Amino acid sequence: MNSDSSQMRILLAEDDEDDRLFFNDAINELKMNNRLMTFKDGRDLMDYLENPETTLLPHILFLDLNMPCKTGAECLKEIRANPKFKDLTIAIYSTSSSEKDIEETFIGGANIYIKKPNDFSKLKKVIKDVVNMNWQYHTSGLNKETFFLSI
Amino acid sequence: MKFLKQNKYFFLLRIALGISIIAIGYLTTMFYFQMKDLDSSFQSIENINATQNELDELFSILKEDEIKLSNLIIADDVAISKGIFNREEASEKIKNLEQLSANNRFLHQSILKLASFIEKKYTLFDEIMASSKAIPYDENTFTEKLFENKRFNHSLYKFIEDDVQPNINGIKLHDSNYPEKIATTRKTVFILALVSIVIFLLSYSKMNDNLLYLKKINNDLKLLNDTFNSAEKIAGFGYWKIDLSTNAYTFSDNLYRLLEEDPKKFKPNWENFNKYIHPEDYEYVIKTNKESIDNQIPTSMLFRYILPSGVLKYVISTANFRTNDKGQNIKIGVIHDVTEQFKKTFELEENNKRLIAINAELESFNNIVSHDLQEPLRKIQMFISRIEANDLSVISEASQGYFSKIKVSANRMQHLMIDLVNYSRTIKSDKIFVEINLNAILQEILEELQPTIEETKAKIAIDELPNVLGTKFQIQQLFINLISNSLKYTKPNTTPEIKITTDDFFADNLEDSINEKSDKIITNKTYFKIIISDNGIGFKQEYSEKIFQLFRRLETEMSYTGTGLGLAICKKIIENHNGFIKAQGNPGIGATFIIYLPKSL
Numbered sequence: 001m002n003s004d005s006s007q008m009r010i011l012l013a014e015d016d017e018d019d020r021l022f023f024n025d026a027i028n029e030l031k032m033n034n035r036l037m038t039f040k041d042g043r044d045l046m047d048y049l050e051n052p053e054t055t056l057l058p059h060i061l062f063l064d065l066n067m068p069c070k071t072g073a074e075c076l077k078e079i080r081a082n083p084k085f086k087d088l089t090i091a092i093y094s095t096s097s098s099e100k101d102i103e104e105t106f107i108g109g110a111n112i113y114i115k116k117p118n119d120f121s122k123l124k125k126v127i128k129d130v131v132n133m134n135w136q137y138h139t140s141g142l143n144k145e146t147f148f149l150s151i
Numbered sequence: 152m153k154f155l156k157q158n159k160y161f162f163l164l165r166i167a168l169g170i171s172i173i174a175i176g177y178l179t180t181m182f183y184f185q186m187k188d189l190d191s192s193f194q195s196i197e198n199i200n201a202t203q204n205e206l207d208e209l210f211s212i213l214k215e216d217e218i219k220l221s222n223l224i225i226a227d228d229v230a231i232s233k234g235i236f237n238r239e240e241a242s243e244k245i246k247n248l249e250q251l252s253a254n255n256r257f258l259h260q261s262i263l264k265l266a267s268f269i270e271k272k273y274t275l276f277d278e279i280m281a282s283s284k285a286i287p288y289d290e291n292t293f294t295e296k297l298f299e300n301k302r303f304n305h306s307l308y309k310f311i312e313d314d315v316q317p318n319i320n321g322i323k324l325h326d327s328n329y330p331e332k333i334a335t336t337r338k339t340v341f342i343l344a345l346v347s348i349v350i351f352l353l354s355y356s357k358m359n360d361n362l363l364y365l366k367k368i369n370n371d372l373k374l375l376n377d378t379f380n381s382a383e384k385i386a387g388f389g390y391w392k393i394d395l396s397t398n399a400y401t402f403s404d405n406l407y408r409l410l411e412e413d414p415k416k417f418k419p420n421w422e423n424f425n426k427y428i429h430p431e432d433y434e435y436v437i438k439t440n441k442e443s444i445d446n447q448i449p450t451s452m453l454f455r456y457i458l459p460s461g462v463l464k465y466v467i468s469t470a471n472f473r474t475n476d477k478g479q480n481i482k483i484g485v486i487h488d489v490t491e492q493f494k495k496t497f498e499l500e501e502n503n504k505r506l507i508a509i510n511a512e513l514e515s516f517n518n519i520v521s522h523d524l525q526e527p528l529r530k531i532q533m534f535i536s537r538i539e540a541n542d543l544s545v546i547s548e549a550s551q552g553y554f555s556k557i558k559v560s561a562n563r564m565q566h567l568m569i570d571l572v573n574y575s576r577t578i579k580s581d582k583i584f585v586e587i588n589l590n591a592i593l594q595e596i597l598e599e600l601q602p603t604i605e606e607t608k609a610k611i612a613i614d615e616l617p618n619v620l621g622t623k624f625q626i627q628q629l630f631i632n633l634i635s636n637s638l639k640y641t642k643p644n645t646t647p648e649i650k651i652t653t654d655d656f657f658a659d660n661l662e663d664s665i666n667e668k669s670d671k672i673i674t675n676k677t678y679f680k681i682i683i684s685d686n687g688i689g690f691k692q693e694y695s696e697k698i699f700q701l702f703r704r705l706e707t708e709m710s711y712t713g714t715g716l717g718l719a720i721c722k723k724i725i726e727n728h729n730g731f732i733k734a735q736g737n738p739g740i741g742a743t744f745i746i747y748l749p750k751s752l
Contacts, residue, residue, distance in 0.1 A: 016526075016530075018530055018533075019530075022533055022537075025537075066522070095522055095525055095526050095529060096521070096522050098521070099624060116529060117533075118528075118529040118532035118533055118536070118565065119532065119533070119536040120533055120536040120537045120540060121536065121540065123533070
C-alpha cells in the first residue's frame, strides 16, 4: 500500500471481520486510486484520528453504528465536535435502517446513510457512488430525503 | 322549597289564631257588659217595685192617721192623743224610700221633698190636735187648721201625683226594654258560641291537615332513611357525624357492618373506632384528623383497617364541616370500602407493569429480528452473490440447482423478516399524525419500485391525491404493499395496469357503497376514499375478508411469492388511522382495494 498524498484516503470502522473483508475486496475490485484503512472498533478509529502523528487526514469515513468499545454514534459526535475534521465526509454504514438511527445520525452531522447491501455488486456500486460523489454539491442540498442512499 | 312554604303557612295560621282570640275576647267583653247591664236593670226594677210598695204603705199609714185624727176630733179623746199617730212608722218608710231612691237623683229629690211634706203633715196633725184641745177653744183657729189640713192634703197628693209618681213611672218605663236587652244578650251568646264553634272547627280541620301532613313527611323521612340505609349497605359505605360543640358521635348502622360488628354494638366514639385502624396507618389518620379539626379543612384519606376476623380492608374516608340549624359546628364523614377496587387497581397496575415489560421485550425482539437476525442473513446473501459472480460455473449442475434454491430461500427469509418487522412496527406505533402529501409519497414509492415497474412494463395512472393525516412511514408502507401486490399478481402476457383514483366520501353511505356488512361504522364523518385497482389475476370475492388475515395466502400458483403479511400490515395501518380497507376481487379480471381514511381525527 503506497501512501501517495493525492490518493483518496478512505477509512472504515467496522467490527465485523467479514464485512471488512467484503469492503476491502470491493475497493480492490473497483481499482480506484485510493487507500483504505480499516478499524475494528470505534476506539481504534478515534485513537488513530486523534493521534498527532496522523497528518494526512482522511477524505471519507465509513462508519458502522453497532461497535464494541465505542459506538459509531459516539465517534460521530466526537468527530463533529472537532473542527480539525470539518471537511471529513462521514458515511454511516449500518445494517439498521430504523428511522431513529437515520434521524439521529442526520442530526449528528453525518453526510450520508448507507444500509449495508446484501449483494456484492451492490456494495461495489455503493462505494463507487459515494467515493465519486461531489460532496460539496451534495452537502449544500442535503436534506433528510437525500440523506438516505437508496441503492 | 317545601319547607319554606310550610313556614309561610305557619305564619298565616298564627295570624288567624290572633284574629280569633281578639274576636272571642271582644265578644266575651261585650257579653260581660250586657250581662252587667241586665243585672243593673234587674236591680232597678226590683228597687222601683220596693219604692212603690213603700210609698203605698206610707199612704196607708197617712190615711190611717187621718182617720185617727177625725176619730179623735169627734170623740174628743185628748187623753189618748199623745203618741197615737204612726209618726215613727212613717219616718221609717221615708228613710227606706230615701235609701231605695239613692241611685236615682230625681226620685231622691222628690223623696226628700216628700219627707218634708210628711214632716209638715205630722206638724199639722199636732197643731190641729193642739187647737182642738186649746183652752180657751177657738173655733176659728180650729176650723182654719182643718182647712189648712185639707189644702195641704190636696197639695201633698198633687205633689205625689205630679212629682213622685212620674219619677217612679219614668224609671219603670226606662226599664221596660229589659226583654229587648235579654234578646240582645241571647244573640251575643249565640254569636259567641257560633264563632267559637267555627274557629274550633277550622282549627281542628287545619290541625288535622297538619297532622296528616306531618305523618306523610314522617313516612317520607322514614322511607328516605330506609333507602339511605340500604343504599349504604349496597354501596358499601358508612357515615359518621361529630357534633364538635358537644363531642357527640353518631355512627350509621352500616359503619358498624363495615367493621363486621352488629349495629350499635359499641358506643359511637373516636376511641372505639380507632381500634380497628391498621397500626401502620394509625398515626397518619390521627394526625390528619386533628389537623382537619384544628383548621376546619375537609379531609380525604385512604387507609386500612383490620377487622376482628383479621381481614384487611381499604377505605376512603372523606369528611367535611357543616353548621346545623342550631348553629352548631358538625363534621360529617363518609367511609367507603374500596378494598375490591383497590385490589383491582393494584392488579391492573401489576398487569400494566408486566405489559410494559412485555412490550420492552417485544421491542428488543424486534431489534433482534431487524438487526441481529438480518445481519448473518445479509452475510449469507453476500457470500452467495460472491460465489455466484466468481465460481458458479465450476460446480456441478446439481449443485448449481441447490445453490439457486439456497439463494431463493435466503431472499424469502429476508422478505419475511422485513415484513415481520414492519408488522410489529405498526402494532406499537405511536399515533403522532401529521399532514401527508400523498402525491409526494406516491412519487417516492414509484421511484423505489422503478426496477419492478420497468421489468413488468406496468402502466400506472395516479389521480391528483389529497393530503391526509397519518404517520408517514405507515402510509408509505400501505401504498408500497398495495402497489407491490398489484405488480406481483399480474396476468401473464398482459400489460399490468394500475389505477389510483380518489373520491370524497361520507360515512352514512358506507354500507350501501361497499354492499356488505362492515364491522365498524363511524357516522357523521367524512372520509377520503382512495381506490387502487389493477387488471391482475384477482381473487374470488368470498376471500375479500380472509386476504387481510395474518399469514393468509390465497391459493395461487407457486410462481407468486409472498409472505402473507403484506395485506395484514395494510389492514393494521388503516386501523391505526381509524379508517377501513375493503377488497373487491374478480378472478382473471383484477382486484380493487378501497381505502377510507378519515378527513379529521
